[in-house]
Amino acid sequence: MVTVTGLTKRFGENTAVDHISFTLQPGQIYGLLGPNGAGKSTTLKMLTGCFFPTEGSITIDGHDLFQEPEAAKRCIGYLPEIPPLYPSMTPREYLSFMAEIKEIPKGERKRCVDEVVEKTRIGQMQDRLIRHLSKGYTQRVGIAQALLGMPPLLILDEPMVGLDPTQIVEMRSLVKELGKSHTIIFSSHILSEVSMLCSQVLIIDQGKLIANDRADNLQPYAKRQDLLSVTIGCLAEEAQAVLQGIAQVERMEISPDGEGQCTALLYHAKGADVQGEVFTRLHGAGYKIIQMGARSASLEDVFLSLLDRDKKKGKQPSRRKGGGKQ
Amino acid sequence: MIAFWKRECRGYFQSLVGYIFIAGVLCVIGANTYLTCLAGRIPSYETALASSALVFLLMVPILTMRLFSEDRKDNVLLFFYSLPLRLGSLVLGKYLALLTILVIPLVISVVYPLVLSAFGTLSVGIIASTYLGFFAMGAALLSIGLFFAALLENQVAASAVTFIVLLASYLMPTLAASIPNSALVSLISLAVLALIFALIWFLLTRSWKGALIAAAVVCVPACLVYFLYPAALEGLLSTLMGALSVYSRFASFEEGILDLTALIYYVTLTALMLFLTVQVLESRRFR
Numbered sequence: 001m002v003t004v005t006g007l008t009k010r011f012g013e014n015t016a017v018d019h020i021s022f023t024l025q026p027g028q029i030y031g032l033l034g035p036n037g038a039g040k041s042t043t044l045k046m047l048t049g050c051f052f053p054t055e056g057s058i059t060i061d062g063h064d065l066f067q068e069p070e071a072a073k074r075c076i077g078y079l080p081e082i083p084p085l086y087p088s089m090t091p092r093e094y095l096s097f098m099a100e101i102k103e104i105p106k107g108e109r110k111r112c113v114d115e116v117v118e119k120t121r122i123g124q125m126q127d128r129l130i131r132h133l134s135k136g137y138t139q140r141v142g143i144a145q146a147l148l149g150m151p152p153l154l155i156l157d158e159p160m161v162g163l164d165p166t167q168i169v170e171m172r173s174l175v176k177e178l179g180k181s182h183t184i185i186f187s188s189h190i191l192s193e194v195s196m197l198c199s200q201v202l203i204i205d206q207g208k209l210i211a212n213d214r215a216d217n218l219q220p221y222a223k224r225q226d227l228l229s230v231t232i233g234c235l236a237e238e239a240q241a242v243l244q245g246i247a248q249v250e251r252m253e254i255s256p257d258g259e260g261q262c263t264a265l266l267y268h269a270k271g272a273d274v275q276g277e278v279f280t281r282l283h284g285a286g287y288k289i290i291q292m293g294a295r296s297a298s299l300e301d302v303f304l305s306l307l308d309r310d311k312k313k314g315k316q317p318s319r320r321k322g323g324g325k326q
Numbered sequence: 327m328i329a330f331w332k333r334e335c336r337g338y339f340q341s342l343v344g345y346i347f348i349a350g351v352l353c354v355i356g357a358n359t360y361l362t363c364l365a366g367r368i369p370s371y372e373t374a375l376a377s378s379a380l381v382f383l384l385m386v387p388i389l390t391m392r393l394f395s396e397d398r399k400d401n402v403l404l405f406f407y408s409l410p411l412r413l414g415s416l417v418l419g420k421y422l423a424l425l426t427i428l429v430i431p432l433v434i435s436v437v438y439p440l441v442l443s444a445f446g447t448l449s450v451g452i453i454a455s456t457y458l459g460f461f462a463m464g465a466a467l468l469s470i471g472l473f474f475a476a477l478l479e480n481q482v483a484a485s486a487v488t489f490i491v492l493l494a495s496y497l498m499p500t501l502a503a504s505i506p507n508s509a510l511v512s513l514i515s516l517a518v519l520a521l522i523f524a525l526i527w528f529l530l531t532r533s534w535k536g537a538l539i540a541a542a543v544v545c546v547p548a549c550l551v552y553f554l555y556p557a558a559l560e561g562l563l564s565t566l567m568g569a570l571s572v573y574s575r576f577a578s579f580e581e582g583i584l585d586l587t588a589l590i591y592y593v594t595l596t597a598l599m600l601f602l603t604v605q606v607l608e609s610r611r612f613r
Contacts, residue, residue: 012532048408052611070410084405086333086396088340100329101411 001026001153001183002047007056009042016042018207019056026152029179031194032187033303034204040187041081043204044157047185048078060153077151077182081158083142087131091122091141094130098145116144120174136167143174154178156186160193172197191303203303226294228266228274233288236262242285248272261290330419335426337396338389344427347389351431354381359438369446371439372456376580379460379573382467383492389427390471391485393420398479404610413607417472417600424468432461452581459579462592466572467492469599476606477529498571502564509556512563513548519566520544530609 002024009017017039024030034040045051047058049065049072058065063072086094095116099109117123120140125133130141139159146154159175160168175197178184188194194201195215203211232239236254239262243252251267268274275292282289338344355378362374397403406416439453471488478484505511524541528534568574572595578585 045404045408050404050407050611073408073410076408078405078408080401080405080408082401084402086402088337097329097333101406101409103410 001061002185003059004047005057007043007046007058008054009039009046009051010054015207017046017053020204020207020209021056022202022209022212024153024183024185026183028183028199029175029197030183030185031198031201032185032204033191033194033201034187034189036189038204039207040189040204041157044078044155044185044187045080048076048155049073050080074149075151075153077146077148077154079139079142079146079154079156079159081161083138084145085130085138085141088129090127090129091117091133091137091144092126094141095126095144095148099148102149104149112148112150115150116147119147119178120144121170135162136164136170139163139167139171140174147178150182152183154182154184154186156184158188159186160188160190168193226268226272228268228278228292228294230264230266230278230282230289231257231261231291232264232282233261233290234285235260238285238287239264239282242281242287243278246274246277246281249274327415327419327422330416331422331426334393334420334423337392338423338427341392343389343392347385347427348431348434350385350388351378351381352434354378355431355435355438359442363442371442371448372452372580374438375435375453375456375460376576379463379576380496382464383489383496386464386467386471386492387485387488389424390468390475390488391481393424393472393475395475395481395484403607407611413604414600417476417603417607421469421472421600424472425465428461428464428468432457455579455584458584459576459588462579462589463572463576466592466595466599469596469603470572473599473603473606476603477526492572495570495572498567499574502567502571505563507564509552512566513552515563515566516548517545520548530606 004023005021007017007020008015020039020043032040032043042051046053046056047060047065049069052066058072060072061075063075065072086097089097092113095113096109099112104112117126120143122137122140122144125137130138133141139162143156143159146156156175160171163171172193175184175186179197186197198215201211201213201215202209236256239254240252243249243254243264243266246266246268249266249268253265254262257263266274266278275294278292279289335344338347355375358374358378359371362368362377363371394403397406406413436457439448442448470491471484474488474491475481475484478487520541520543523544524537527540528537531537572592575585575588575591578588
């Protein structure tokens, strides 16, 4: 469906996106993950033709974005980070205007607008001025606009940002439903959204693509580790002193967890049995074990571990300080 | 294109700006008609109309400054690049809306000669030609306003620069008469032009190097010509100034002469400005 090769974008001296290549298969939901300033929005803007890349090529549904821009763009429905809405119009008027701009034939416009209004469930609000709508509804109007004409590829830039928990749940179910009939790529820095919705995850940091795989397959990218989580009835410093230096524990993070409690996360080599040693030490020191359990690395652990590894490679950070991002 | 035309028209009538323009133009034409034809007892409506051309100086910047500000503010302009939309059609749609607002007060003002004709004879041909000239000149000035609205991100800056440019254009003939026409003066004016050219280049590309090269491209050949063959530069200034004076070409319309060169000048200027506006918008994608 989409092939991106060597995509690069430089704003003056800053490299926002650095030789990214990936392929999107039809019918899947892809998550573009990364910390703020990583280059997610810039990548998506280039994918949609808003920016011209400094280097690289993009092919959408067989059409090269630069040789056949109109054919390629007809396949795309795009929702930018800030939805492109006119506050002085109602959703109905706005969607009719967008349908006209997208060159949907006159006879079909009303049907298309009705279709997207129904899919995004904004029927109640369609005649209220956009400036009077809540954030949740404006996001939905934005998605409705992207859906006009039912393009095969949907590109959503941070669709969940600024929504309250109820709205996030609604948005999530909408994206899931749309995923059945469209190819979707959406960017987020909220890991839970990505892990819940996406079949495949692309992780970007400082303009580079550091991971691109199915969510379940990402485990091996993390250090080959298991995780032991222990909640102890003592202070963090005390736990630190007791649990220091256990064999086969590669990393330990202890943080306070309420009144007189702390939680220790011990990253240890796969298969190593550290539970016994932890229990012995804590029992010996007289500390109460409130909870102890093993869990495999979550996407968050993978993500943090990947960022950590990427930084440790000693690459010069090309992070921008405010300016340069359009 | 039609979508943008409809949207801008609606925008102009929902906000006050459209009404202000129409009222302003009608006011000035009306006042001039009174001063010339009624109080001044000069039986020439076309003189009243012609002297109203000055209203464009103020009204054009007011009308054009909001053209791209809403789109920029609502993040829509960048979004339009993601659509299979030709920027030319966007620009044309907005320009058509400008022309629509221009036509309205002109059509309404036809009442004046109609009323006056009951009291005397009016030359229909001359009045028609004056209206044509008025419309063509207004259209050209509006295209200049459109260009600066696209080029400058700040609404106020856009209106101020448009006003200054229109004022300069209006004063060109007077200035041209009083400035000496020597080769040195022409060289200096070319240097000033180079500076303006470089500034516009910088605004489009945000690159100092590009701007310097743009300035050099104009300055270096100019200097060469000055030192090698100064006679070629004499009189260049008045030619340049003549090219930039939009108002002076209106005079022939007032006399009832359908001066084709003046009409072509207006049409070409408009086309050039619209083309440059599209280029300005295209250039943003590279930044």
